[in-house]
Amino acid sequence: MSAEAKAEVPWERILKIIFFAVLLIAASWFFGIWCGRFGQAYTLLFQPGREILELGLWLLLAIMVVAVTAGLVAALLKPLWVAVVAFALSALAMILGWQVGIGPALLGLLYFLLSLPYARGVTRELNERLRFSVEPVSRGLSLLFMVLALVACGSLYLGYAAHIEREGFTLPPTFKEMMTRMTVVPIREAIEAQTDLTPQEKERALAEMEEGFEEMWMGPLEEMIKPYERLIPVVMAVGTFMTLQTILGFLSWIPGLILAVIFPLLQITGMTKVVRETREVERLVI
Numbered sequence: 001m002s003a004e005a006k007a008e009v010p011w012e013r014i015l016k017i018i019f020f021a022v023l024l025i026a027a028s029w030f031f032g033i034w035c036g037r038f039g040q041a042y043t044l045l046f047q048p049g050r051e052i053l054e055l056g057l058w059l060l061l062a063i064m065v066v067a068v069t070a071g072l073v074a075a076l077l078k079p080l081w082v083a084v085v086a087f088a089l090s091a092l093a094m095i096l097g098w099q100v101g102i103g104p105a106l107l108g109l110l111y112f113l114l115s116l117p118y119a120r121g122v123t124r125e126l127n128e129r130l131r132f133s134v135e136p137v138s139r140g141l142s143l144l145f146m147v148l149a150l151v152a153c154g155s156l157y158l159g160y161a162a163h164i165e166r167e168g169f170t171l172p173p174t175f176k177e178m179m180t181r182m183t184v185v186p187i188r189e190a191i192e193a194q195t196d197l198t199p200q201e202k203e204r205a206l207a208e209m210e211e212g213f214e215e216m217w218m219g220p221l222e223e224m225i226k227p228y229e230r231l232i233p234v235v236m237a238v239g240t241f242m243t244l245q246t247i248l249g250f251l252s253w254i255p256g257l258i259l260a261v262i263f264p265l266l267q268i269t270g271m272t273k274v275v276r277e278t279r280e281v282e283r284l285v286i
Contacts, residue, residue: 032097
């Protein structure tokens with residue numbers, strides 16, 4: 001190899017390191033954006049529908065993208081401190097994509113700290129293996145899934161707690177309407193079935209019934225919950241975390257499958273290469 005070619009190799013490696021680090025940073029920024037939106041969607045949790053489904057799907061996609069790019073960084077960026085720097089920058093990008101503040105910064109720090117055992121574990125297992133395998137990379141992703149779910153549900157807690165701090169707890173109007181419709185349907189049908197009432201009288205009776213239902217049930221329910229309003233964001237965040245963890249448990253095979261496809265493609269395109277080396281093994285014998 002010529003001196004010029006030797007001089008090019010380190011720069012090629014540096015550019016590849018930057019490329020994979022940027023992938024993780026961009027993925028974390030994307031995840032941070034959806035954490036911010038998820039943190040403002042607390043009212044949607046009271047009314048299951050298309051909006052909360054779409055938001056949940058985007059959040060899951062963001063988590064999957066971070067998991068895949070984190071796997072690439074943990075497996076390919078050597079030495080370990082290079083991967084650590086990439087994870088640190090990705091945590092910063094997540095905060096910037098979400099919102100600069102104490103809460104997001106603490107959750108970003110949590111993501112960074114828990115990503116270190118993942119990166120260290122992948123590096124150690126790959127170094128101990130005789131042949132490269134995607135198994136150590138994908139097996140450790142359960143830890144990343146957990147921390148990403150914690151961050152997402154932490155954003156929900158922060159958003160809802162701030163809202164209650166500003167305005168106090170009230171049941172969302174859409175939730176009240178949904179509960180009213182569900183509860184008064186039998187009574188509505190009975191009123192509409194009456195033949196001795198005019199259409200105007202039926203409408204007036206239905207309106208009075210719905211208004212009375214809100215005054216008799218929704219109002220007292222809000223008053224009953226108010227002393228515990230500070231606990232409501234915690235309960236919602238914990239419940240959402242358990243739900244998200246269950247869903248991610250069913251989807252945990254997807255990043256591993258994607259990585260199993262990506263690694264051979266990287267080798268074909270020349271982004272990575274197989275290096276064979278001979279090692280000395282030291283054993284104690286008698």
